[in-house]
Amino acid sequence: MTDLRADPVAELANELRTAVGRASRRIRAERGAAGLSDPQFTVLAWLDVRGPMTPGQLAEAERIQPPSMTRTVNGLVELGLVRKDEHPSDGRQVVVSLTPAGAAEVRETRHRRDVWLTGLLAAMTEAERAQLAAAVTLLHRVAAS
Amino acid sequence: MTDLRADPVAELANELRTAVGRASRRIRAERGAAGLSDPQFTVLAWLDVRGPMTPGQLAEAERIQPPSMTRTVNGLVELGLVRKDEHPSDGRQVVVSLTPAGAAEVRETRHRRDVWLTGLLAAMTEAERAQLAAAVTLLHRVAAS
DNA sequence: TATTGTTATACTCTATAACTATA
DNA sequence: TATAGTTATAGAGTATAACAATA
Numbered sequence: 001m002t003d004l005r006a007d008p009v010a011e012l013a014n015e016l017r018t019a020v021g022r023a024s025r026r027i028r029a030e031r032g033a034a035g036l037s038d039p040q041f042t043v044l045a046w047l048d049v050r051g052p053m054t055p056g057q058l059a060e061a062e063r064i065q066p067p068s069m070t071r072t073v074n075g076l077v078e079l080g081l082v083r084k085d086e087h088p089s090d091g092r093q094v095v096v097s098l099t100p101a102g103a104a105e106v107r108e109t110r111h112r113r114d115v116w117l118t119g120l121l122a123a124m125t126e127a128e129r130a131q132l133a134a135a136v137t138l139l140h141r142v143a144a145s
Numbered sequence: 146m147t148d149l150r151a152d153p154v155a156e157l158a159n160e161l162r163t164a165v166g167r168a169s170r171r172i173r174a175e176r177g178a179a180g181l182s183d184p185q186f187t188v189l190a191w192l193d194v195r196g197p198m199t200p201g202q203l204a205e206a207e208r209i210q211p212p213s214m215t216r217t218v219n220g221l222v223e224l225g226l227v228r229k230d231e232h233p234s235d236g237r238q239v240v241v242s243l244t245p246a247g248a249a250e251v252r253e254t255r256h257r258r259d260v261w262l263t264g265l266l267a268a269m270t271e272a273e274r275a276q277l278a279a280a281v282t283l284l285h286r287v288a289a290s
Numbered sequence: 291t292a293t294t295g296t297t298a299t300a301c302t303c304t305a306t307a308a309c310t311a312t313a
Numbered sequence: 314t315a316t317a318g319t320t321a322t323a324g325a326g327t328a329t330a331a332c333a334a335t336a
Contacts, residue, residue, distance in 0.1 A: 183303095
């Protein structure tokens with residue numbers, strides 16, 4: 001990585017990529033007891049935050065292809081966690097929304113996943129937590145690029 | 146997420162988990178032209194950093210089960226990027242090491258992945274890059290916990 | 291014609307269980 | 314007996330290509 005060391009910005013890119021990858025894998029390793037997979041949970045989280053969405057919107061949000069989202073959504077339907085309804089004015093579209101069970105599940109799963117991370121953050125200093133909070137905004141910018 | 150809003154630390158955990166997950170997915174979406182998958186590249190990266198490792202060590206490093214790593218390593222062997230040799234003193238173990246082609250490939254792939262992120266970081270302010278650099282250390286601490 | 295979603299099919303990554311070889 | 318690795322098998326997630334329904 002000789003060329004990276006020559007450019008501080010490229011070196012930061014390398015370090016950030018590694019750190020984000022490692023942290024992401026570690027966080028995802030903390031699965032909820034409900035047994036929901038990461039993609040399944042993410043769909044519930046989107047619906048919880050943005051309300052009812054179409055499969056196409058969900059696929060775009062997760063940057064996956066529509067057929068993949070169809071599969072994930074259908075799995076959640078079978079679990080009774082989401083509902084598929086006809087779009088009121090466009091017969092081509094489908095509206096996916098949380099069922100009461102899905103709304104409860106997303107809250108519980110998110111809570112279980114956050115418990116571990118919350119405990120970790122609580123052990124940090126206030127200054128360190130502030131650094132991470134600042135990074136959150138920048139990481140979102142990275143993700144949106 | 147009523148309970149999260151009541152605790153600033155838990156709220157930060159929730160935001161950090163989301164931001165890290167999104168950034169990680171976005172970064173991984175930048176694949177090298179060589180077509181290596183993320184697990185394949187990660188194994189090459191481990192070998193590049195730590196030198197020869199056994200499949201068991203690689204599995205532990207990536208927090209996956211040994212059979213999964215066997216598959217990934219075998220794929221890399223077929224590509225001519227790593228080599229499997231007998232352990233000098235323990236006949237049960239196998240030593241996986243980079244071939245010259247693998248060493249070149251890991252450098253090139255890593256470089257291609259970093260190009261995109263470097264361009265993004267170059268567009269940020271120096272202060273923002275400093276924030277991310279500070280976060281790198283903390284993210285490593287998260288990953289190691 | 292263009293858009294939305296699904297079905298069909300295949301590939302990758304992962305896991306658990308059972309097996310082989312060696313310590 | 315315990316350990317390291319593999320093989321067998323299965324499940325989940327993703328993709329592309331082709332199709333159906335609707336705008």
